[in-house]
Amino acid sequence: MATTRIGLDRLPPAARAAVEQHTGPLLTIEETAEGFNSEIAARVTSTTSTWHIKGLRTDHPRAWTQRREATVAPFLTNLAPALHWRVETAGWDLLGFEALDGHHADYAPDSPDLPEVATLLRRLNETPCPDTELRRAEQRLEHYAAHPDALHYFAGTHLLHTDLNNTNVLVNAHAPQGDQARLVDWAWATRGAAWLDAGYWTIWLIAAGHTPASAEHWAAKIPAWRAAPAEGITAFAAANANIWSDISNADPDPWTTRLATAANAWHAHRKTG
Template identity: 65%
Template sequence: MATPRTAFEDLPSSVRTAIEERTGPLLQAETTAAGFNSEISARAHSTTGTCFVKGLRTDHPRAWTQAREAEVNSYLRGIAPALLWRLEAAGWHLLAFEALDGHHADYSPGSPDLPKVAATLRHLGETPCPPIKLRHAEQRLLGYVTDPAHAQLFAGPALLHTDLNNTNVLVDDGRALLVDWAWATCGAAWLDAGYWTIWLMAAGGNTPQSAEQWAARVPSWHAAPREGIDAFAHANATMWAEIADPDPDPWTKRMLDAARSWSAYRSAL
């Protein structure tokens, strides 16, 4: 479920003053609609340039995700926009990242963005989990597998994004960068290719077979045991059914349909 958005201009004056201490005088701030995890999401233009600012109130149930994004960012060179600064003031926790002028990735069949996303996932799959507090994939998915032993198939030493919504992928200057690391996780390197498979199908036009062909562009996918992929597909179908119950919105319904379709395809192989 999307987090209700607060307009940048509605931030307390003390918070805006703290921002200007880092940016210089603000000229304009454009609240953005994309993203589900932030109360504040805006491009801030100042006398020194432009940055992307996101944040949550410090008493928000997911305020911990702000700290996670800040801690993981230094390990994501070439994979995510760089963190410029962070601040906590007047009940708000804000992060500022370098602003990109690109577009959200197009996941439709034949899109020129797809090879760029595959290249970024290949790079990410080679990135080890940093020495910070992260959840583990086998823990996150344990409640959705039919056999608890299957969850161990998701364990591994790689850093994962796990939320490959196309709005979390920005294509800029010939590269795809991943944003919104609220659900950064440690696990098997092939899992992000698996998550991407579901998002490709939900975008429309991609079949389970064609989506897996893109997943296969990520080298770690070839190291995944068949049993692991089957269990992962089933776990995601179960997870999205839980999220969708009892009355899913159209976006959630697309994800549920894609996850179920992929799981059925894997079961029939």
């Protein structure tokens, strides 16, 4: 369920003042529509620089997502926008990120962004998982797996993003090839098997118009996917079909229905393939 978005101008004066200690007086504020986890999301500019600010009240039920992002940010060099500052005051937790240029990744079958996203996921696989508190993939999937004995396929020691929504991938076409894509919104960072992010990507690719076979072709650009057991991939497809069925039933709209349809199509492909 999405968090209600409010404008930066509704921050308590003490919180706004604390932000401006880092930024200087704000000249422009561009509220951001994308994203579900933050009450505050805005691109701001001062005389010195530009930042992307994310914020939640410290008593918000999802306040843990701010802490998670702040915890993992130092380990995400060349994967995500840098976290420059954090403000916790007047009942608010606010994060000031590097403001990235670029567009949301296009996942369509003929998109030139696809190789960049695959390269990004390969880089993520090569990034050491920080020794911090993270949920484990097998924990997150335990209520959705078709069989409890399938959960061991999802366990591992790799850092995962797990939310491969195309709006969470920014592509800067002016950067060097192979280094154009960055992942934003690490609220759901997880520890698990290295191939799982390629699996999450597969569902979003199908939702963007790929056949299941085409989506798996792109997933296979990530070496960890090629090394994954076929039974584990099929179990993961089954679990995600259950997840998206639950989500779309609880919150039926075109967006959730599209993802549920994609997840079911992938699961059907795995069962018959």
